[in-house]
Amino acid sequence: MTQLSQIYLVTLLITTLSGCTTLGYYSQAVSGHLSLMMSTQPVPRLLDAPSTPTDLRQKLSVAQEAREFAENQLALPVGDAFSTYAELGRPWVVVNLVAAPEFSLQAHRWCYPVIGCQAYRGYYQLEEAQEEEQYFKDEGYDTFIGGVTAYSTLGWFDDPLHSGFTSLPDNRMVALMFHELAHRVVYIDDDTAFNESFATAVELEGLRLWLNQQDDEDGFQRALERLRQRNQTLALVTAATAQLEALYVQQHTRPKAELRQQKAEVFRKLQDDYQAMSADWNQPGPFGENPTELNNANLVLFSQYNQHVPAFRQMIRDHDGDFKAFYAAVENLSGQPPGNRQKTLARLGQNFNEDL
Numbered sequence: 001m002t003q004l005s006q007i008y009l010v011t012l013l014i015t016t017l018s019g020c021t022t023l024g025y026y027s028q029a030v031s032g033h034l035s036l037m038m039s040t041q042p043v044p045r046l047l048d049a050p051s052t053p054t055d056l057r058q059k060l061s062v063a064q065e066a067r068e069f070a071e072n073q074l075a076l077p078v079g080d081a082f083s084t085y086a087e088l089g090r091p092w093v094v095v096n097l098v099a100a101p102e103f104s105l106q107a108h109r110w111c112y113p114v115i116g117c118q119a120y121r122g123y124y125q126l127e128e129a130q131e132e133e134q135y136f137k138d139e140g141y142d143t144f145i146g147g148v149t150a151y152s153t154l155g156w157f158d159d160p161l162h163s164g165f166t167s168l169p170d171n172r173m174v175a176l177m178f179h180e181l182a183h184r185v186v187y188i189d190d191d192t193a194f195n196e197s198f199a200t201a202v203e204l205e206g207l208r209l210w211l212n213q214q215d216d217e218d219g220f221q222r223a224l225e226r227l228r229q230r231n232q233t234l235a236l237v238t239a240a241t242a243q244l245e246a247l248y249v250q251q252h253t254r255p256k257a258e259l260r261q262q263k264a265e266v267f268r269k270l271q272d273d274y275q276a277m278s279a280d281w282n283q284p285g286p287f288g289e290n291p292t293e294l295n296n297a298n299l300v301l302f303s304q305y306n307q308h309v310p311a312f313r314q315m316i317r318d319h320d321g322d323f324k325a326f327y328a329a330v331e332n333l334s335g336q337p338p339g340n341r342q343k344t345l346a347r348l349g350q351n352f353n354e355d356l
Helices: 003-015 020-038 043-048 054-072 126-138 170-182 192-214 217-248 256-278 296-306 309-318 323-334 338-351
Strands: 084-086 094-100 110-112 116-118 121-123 142-148
Touching: 043 054, 043 084, 054 170, 054 192, 094 126, 094 296, 121 126, 126 142, 142 296, 170 192, 170 217, 192 217, 192 296, 192 309, 192 323, 217 256, 217 296, 309 323, 309 338, 323 338
Parallel strands: none
Antiparallel strands: 094 121, 094 142, 110 116
């Protein structure tokens, strides 16, 4: 899609919206994305240019290999994605805001044309995210703002590489590319956990195959260690989530002060358990090194990206690593009613064994 047609599409989108808050949000989203797209340069040109720094040329070369691998080995719809590059001058392209009520693990959802509702909202400027965050804080919500290295436009645009990607170690960059490309395969309106867990599963299995092709045993061991850390963290989060859900159902029958005290105790234990567990890790875990401000919003975000990953990885195994067949099965699953999807994913997740 040409830049002029991109501008026309997003301009048409924004003019269909009404309301000052909505219009203000979409204005920054449209201007931010167009600014990113219009600052790109073709990767082949940068690879050929003598002025391109050696380290950037190396990253872009790896990225081009990863594009070919994604298309040929993972059957991902690459198209012209990641064929251009933009320098951001910062490690993140947007920041995401997540907000959850004080006594709930159901995140606030923002709804958009075309892509439906999501449990987060992205901003190109941190200050604008903080303004929106303050509104939710004033309403008593738990909130979290996190930097996002990349996002997918679901194939509507040719997503570029940028310095957020190239600032990562090679294998992390490649994994992120696989994740974002996976969003082009299947995307369900109003089911963030399905979408992100599916993309994370493709990322993990894709990276495993990539590292095997690269004969990178050290990289594979680091990837396995990150996976173990994530799974161990997920076990802690799952236990804390069960305690919180049992507590929150009592919010209409117990004093708020008691609920807040017990909630704080659950999070304090989660933080203590995580710090004790991660003390000997050789690399930072999912919550960093010193998570002192975990809240409902953090748990919601972490669960969205990991909740169904074992189920989708089991689906890949069930299809003997045939990604085309796997994608077809996921598309079929995506068309089922939400309740049926949840039951199927729960069953598949219980069958998954990491050690097999």
